[in-house]
Amino acid sequence: MRGHLDGLILAVLEAGPLHGYAIIEALQARSGGALDLPTGTVYPALRRLERAGSLAGSWSTVGGRERRTYKLTRAGKHALAAQRGEWEEFREVVSRVLSADPWPATG
Amino acid sequence: MRGHLDGLILAVLEAGPLHGYAIIEALQARSGGALDLPTGTVYPALRRLERAGSLAGSWSTVGGRERRTYKLTRAGKHALAAQRGEWEEFREVVSRVLSADPWPATG
DNA sequence: AAGCTATACGTTGCCTGTCTACATATGCAT
DNA sequence: ATGCATATGTAGACAGGCAACGTATAGCTT
Structure with missing residues (x-):
């Protein structure tokens, strides 16, 4: 995604919180x-965005x-x-x- | 330019041949x-494009x-x-x- | 003559992002 | 038991882009 991945991830999270796997499906x-x-692209990106303060992550257990x-x-x-922008x-x-x-300069 | 540089260079050369410095100015x-x-971006890109066969380069001397x-x-x-495309x-x-x-799904 | 700017080429080496491949674990169906 | 979907992650390689540096000529100003 050549540097635009971060924006795409932020965009799909605008509608509401999602976990990593669901983010991949949403995209x-x-x-x-x-x-x-x-996953090797998305998970590191999520970590990066969290570290940067754009995302807040939290663990939960659903269905084991x-x-x-x-x-x-x-x-x-x-x-x-x-x-x-x-x-x-x-x-x-x-x-x-x-x-x-x-x-160049047709007329 | 994140992966789109090659296309931009090819595009400005569509109108006619240019040398590296002129390509930078054209862009x-x-x-x-x-x-x-x-220059550290453009010159290596030109070499890359030449090696790939998309460009043909030739030397000349103009004004010394x-x-x-x-x-x-x-x-x-x-x-x-x-x-x-x-x-x-x-x-x-x-x-x-x-x-x-x-x-999501307004109506 | 010295210094500056514009023209013109290039390399080196770093950083970052992306991807392939691998590693782990659970739930559920067959 | 085997396999698939779900769910997380890491390690290592690779490529692109950029800052910094290096070289050289022409022409203008002082």
Whole structure:
């Protein structure tokens, strides 16, 4: 996801807290199946976001299985807003350069 | 530029061959000043693209200064088309997930 | 002549993010 | 017992991007 993973994770947690496995499924669902991120990508990212203060994690046991549920912190919401802004800017710049007319100064 | 740099470089070379320094300036111009890429980013990328067969480089001397001018190869044009396709997909997925309604199933 | 800026090339070495592969454990169905 | 879905995680490799550094010429100013 080339540096945009953090934003995506924060975005799916905006609707409410989820645990890691559910986050992977949520990303899959929201992307229409396009995003199938391996645990080796997502779990470290969650740790990273927690360490950064964007997420708060807590353990619970559901049906004999251990779960670590993450929720957005206030800082996380700000981070999400920032990520959305940065994404818009990034998107615009890349789209502009990528689709620039190959004919310089036609008229 | 997180993995999209190659596409941007190929895109500015679509209009015609340029040397490294001019590529940096072209990216700056096309992005409205947003992109100010350091040489440590661009020159290795050019080498990489040449090694990959997307660019063909040639030396020349202009005004006593050495220049390495790069032009798109046929493979490079295909690579550019592929990059554009990938970008569209990437853009759609990220935009969708990032801007997904926080209210699941409103009605 | 000395110094500065713009032009033009490049490398080295670090940091970060991502992924593959591996490791662990439970519940449930067969 | 075997296998699958659920659920967590780590270790190690790899690649891209960047800051910092290094080299050199042309041209202008002082």
